[in-house]
Amino acid sequence: MLEYVGQFYRLTRMAGRTTLAMGWLRAGIARKRLVKAAVGPSRNLKRGISMSEAANSVTGDYIQMDQVDWVPFPEGLCKGDIKWKLLHVSPEQGAWTAIFDCKAGSSFAKHIHMGPGEYFLTKGRMHVRGGSVEGGATAVAPGYGYEACNAQHDHTEFDVDSEFYMTFLGPLNFIDDDGNTIALVGWRQVYEAWNAGA
Ligand SMILES: [Fe+2]
Secondary structure, three states: OHHHHHHHHHHHHHHOOHHHHHHHHHHHHHHHHHHHHHHOOOHHHHHOOOOOOOOOOOOOOOOOHHHOOOEEOOOOOEEOOEEEEEEEEEOOOOEEEEEEEEOOOOEEOOEEEOOOEEEEEEEOEEEEOOOHHHOOEEEEOOEEEEEOOOOEEOOEEOOOOEEEEEEEEOOEEEEOOOOOEEEEEOHHHHHHHHHHHO
């Protein structure tokens, strides 16, 4: 626990993003209680996560999605109304999968994909890297997209209500305008944030 609090404190202090740091710290404190209730003592996290956990668990093998509530995506990593459902984490390969509900006018903060990712835009429209009018791509539902390792997304915006599913291999490196890391968000961080907010 202290290791991750310290990591986020250093990263956010470096970037001067106190608000984001406090958000993650609060999430971490809440997680300490909730993860214990959900998956047992914290030593289980150090060993890895048992794949025999309860149904509808993000470490299980099936999610009944309509029985999972949407939760606001962590503050500081997006603007506007973005909610998410974490569907799966794979500690063995550092992968995580989620579905995002992005209302018109919302956007994700600047980030770099440390590993590749694949998405399925199920509803609406998503402008990636500024969209097609600025040299990027504009996905229109139903649309599939592949984002390569090290893809940098300065602008990921939604001008209409949209929804997409995505699997990430490796973490997202959220950065400020100078390229400093604000938060490194991999399977463990989303797992902790989800358990804190769900
Ligand atoms: Fe992205």
